[in-house]
Amino acid sequence: MENEEIAKLIHQLGVASELLGENPFKARAYHSAARTLSGLEEPAEVLLAEGRLGELPGFGKALVEKIGTLVSTGRLPQLEERLEKLPPGLFEMLRIEGLGVKKVKKLWETLEVTNPGELEYACLENRLTGLPGFGPKSQANVLAGIERLKRYQKRRLYPEAYAAASELREKVSALQGVARCKLVGSVRRLGETVGDLDLLVLIEGDGRDAFAAELGEAGWVEGLDQPFNGMFAFRYRGIEVDLCLAGQARWGTQVVLNTGSAAHVETLRKMAADQGLDLTELDIDDEEEVYRTLGLAFIPPELREGLGEIEAARRGELPDLIENQDIRGVFHVHTEASDGAQSLEGVVRLGEELGYSYIGISEHSRSAFYAGGLTVDDIYEQAERIVEINERGSPCRLLHGIESDILADGSLDYPDEALEGLDFVIASVHSGLRMPRDKATERILAAIKNPMTSILGHPTGRLLLAREGYELDWNRVLEALVEHRVALELNTCPHRFDADWRVLRRARDFGIKVAVNPDAHRRAMFDTVGLGVGIARKGWLTPEDVLNTRELPELMAWLKDRRG
Ligand code: DGT
Ligand code: CA
Ligand code: CA
Ligand code: ZN
Numbered sequence: 340m341e342n343e344e345i346a347k348l349i350h351q352l353g354v355a356s357e358l359l360g361e362n363p364f365k366a367r368a369y370h371s372a373a374r375t376l377s378g379l380e381e382p383a384e385v386l387l388a389e390g391r392l393g394e395l396p397g398f399g400k401a402l403v404e405k406i407g408t409l410v411s412t413g414r415l416p417q418l419e420e421r422l423e424k425l426p427p428g429l430f431e432m433l434r435i436e437g438l439g440v441k442k443v444k445k446l447w448e449t450l451e452v453t454n455p456g457e458l459e460y461a462c463l464e465n466r467l468t469g470l471p472g473f474g475p476k477s478q479a480n481v482l483a484g485i486e487r488l489k490r491y492q493k494r495r496l497y498p499e500a501y502a503a504a505s506e507l508r509e510k511v512s513a514l515q516g517v518a519r520c521k522l523v524g525s526v527r528r529l530g531e532t533v534g535d536l537d538l539l540v541l542i543e544g545d546g547r548d549a550f551a552a553e554l555g556e557a558g559w560v561e562g563l564d565q566p567f568n569g570m571f572a573f574r575y576r577g578i579e580v581d582l583c584l585a586g587q588a589r590w591g592t593q594v595v596l597n598t599g600s601a602a603h604v605e606t607l608r609k610m611a612a613d614q615g616l617d618l619t620e621l622d623i624d625d626e627e628e629v630y631r632t633l634g635l636a637f638i639p640p641e642l643r644e645g646l647g648e649i650e651a652a653r654r655g656e657l658p659d660l661i662e663n664q665d666i667r668g669v670f671h672v673h674t675e676a677s678d679g680a681q682s683l684e685g686v687v688r689l690g691e692e693l694g695y696s697y698i699g700i701s702e703h704s705r706s707a708f709y710a711g712g713l714t715v716d717d718i719y720e721q722a723e724r725i726v727e728i729n730e731r732g733s734p735c736r737l738l739h740g741i742e743s744d745i746l747a748d749g750s751l752d753y754p755d756e757a758l759e760g761l762d763f764v765i766a767s768v769h770s771g772l773r774m775p776r777d778k779a780t781e782r783i784l785a786a787i788k789n790p791m792t793s794i795l796g797h798p799t800g801r802l803l804l805a806r807e808g809y810e811l812d813w814n815r816v817l818e819a820l821v822e823h824r825v826a827l828e829l830n831t832c833p834h835r836f837d838a839d840w841r842v843l844r845r846a847r848d849f850g851i852k853v854a855v856n857p858d859a860h861r862r863a864m865f866d867t868v869g870l871g872v873g874i875a876r877k878g879w880l881t882p883e884d885v886l887n888t889r890e891l892p893e894l895m896a897w898l899k900d901r902r903g
Pocket of ligand 1: 396521524525526530532533535536537567596597598599600601
């Protein structure tokens with residue numbers, strides 16, 4: 340075993356023991372031993388065999404024994420024991436510039452952050468600013484460090500992938516001879532996460548060689564492989580790209596093939612074969628024409644997941660999908676009364692700008708003390724302020740709600756008296772996120788049955804690419820939502836998109852109403868409503884399926900009706 344390898348494991352042992360809060364002198368000794376080992380001229384194995392390893396400064400009997408075990412068995416049981424107690428993501432967090440072991444330990448202990456994805460989310464929620472040893476500046480540094488780390492990570496969240504793809508499309512379109520350039524693949528289908536960016540390009544005349552040469556020279560192209568069969572693979576801003584050249588005659592066909600998904604294309608291919616056609620060989624310039632040729636209505640890209648959309652298109656039964664302008668208002672908005680950045684007045688002004696008829700305020704509840712959760716008195720006080728503001732007669736009315744924590748036993752965070760006067764209650768889980776499926780399901784079911792609950796908030800607690808969220812028995816949850824007439828939230832924060840669009844699709848079949856909720860802490864987060872509408876479309880939702888397409892009177896009636 341190489342010195343470097345031994346040094347690395349001993350160093351890791353030091354880190355693990357520090358993270359677990361063991362004797363700091365021991366950890367320091369491990370780190371210093373690791374440094375000695377990596378600076379050693381002779382192989383440590385030789386020193387060990389000759390019984391001289393213990394002569395190195397700071398190498399006591401216990402350490403020499405550990406290295407002995409390591410060298411003879413390839414294992415370090417003391418390290419393995421400790422790793423079992425530590426979330427592996429903590430070590431990834433250490434790769435973020437500016438974060439040492441002490442800081443990672445603190446973040447883990449105080450905010451229960453266990454990996455870079457969760458940490459990024461904590462920064463976006465402003466959780467680091469008030470933490471001892473941190474502050475606004477170090478929060479910004481941490482975010483920048485995560486940014487750099489992510490550049491080398493494989494999948495991306497949708498908005499990041501989309502932004503890079505759009506930029507790339509502009510750059511490619513400006514190259515010589517490019518007549519058309521289209522984003523295809525999962526970005527076009529509104530995947531909640533994206534593996535690589537796919538671009539389809541049409542070159543005029545015989546300009547392919549000139550195009551290839553210019554692409555090879557472009558400063559923004561990273562790691563370009565040898566082109567193969569009209570396919571160029573490279574990286575843009577650290578993200579993998581597949582750029583595919585297409586011919587004009589088959590442009591429409593190529594767009595369909597490259598937009599995917601693979602399952603959608605496979606079903607199309609079979610359908611074509613049944614009609615005696617070879618899908619890949621169809622000379623069709625226009626995408627809509629491809630579907631028409633196969634006897635299908637045009638299928639919006641976000642539905643192309645091979646989940647029954649082709650059968651629906653054949654029967655002419657594709658849903659009349661919701662659009663941005665169908666949204667009349669939104670729920671789930673935090674203000675400075677809890678952990679948001681905006682005032683109630685600011686929210687009203689923004690609602691007017693956005694043309695909303697209502698905005699539902701929902702602060703955190705009292706268990707969420709880290710997020711400035713409201714006491715019962717705070718609720719009453721906010722109620723008065725909201726009445727006062729509504730009396731000023733804005734076309735955008737404030738609705739008064741709360742985002743009540745669902746406690747471990749499924750009960751809400753306030754007595755009924757505190758909730759009865761509110762326009763709506765969003766019930767969400769914020770703690771004890773690592774529950775087994777049965778327990779999680781019971782907890783959620785209890786919250787749904789509570790007559791105060793109007794909307795089930797971010798139902799799985801997932802953070803995309805960071806935290807799986809707890810598993811639920813969705814059949815039971817969906818049945819309960821129908822029975823108790825509780826709406827299901829689609830949280831439009833791109834880190835969440837929770838409930839998942841696959842679940843929305845099922846909810847729709849149950850006749851459940853979905854609330855498209857921005858969970859907005861800041862002004863910019865209202866922009867995610869548009870993304871959420873896209874995800875709602877991906878879940879086959881029509882305006883009828885979405886609660887906040889209702890006009891105010893109808894909405895108020897729906898909310899009241901629920902309380903009986
Ligand atoms: P991603 O990148 O994992 O987010 O998801 P997609 O759907 O963008 O997957 P990707 O990039 O592998 O492929 C994009 C589309 O290109 C895919 O939906 C169908 C098509 N495609 C990709 N690889 C192949 C292949 O090996 N054969 C065929 N026929 N089509 C492929
Ligand atoms: Ca892709
Ligand atoms: Ca690809
Ligand atoms: Zn929440």
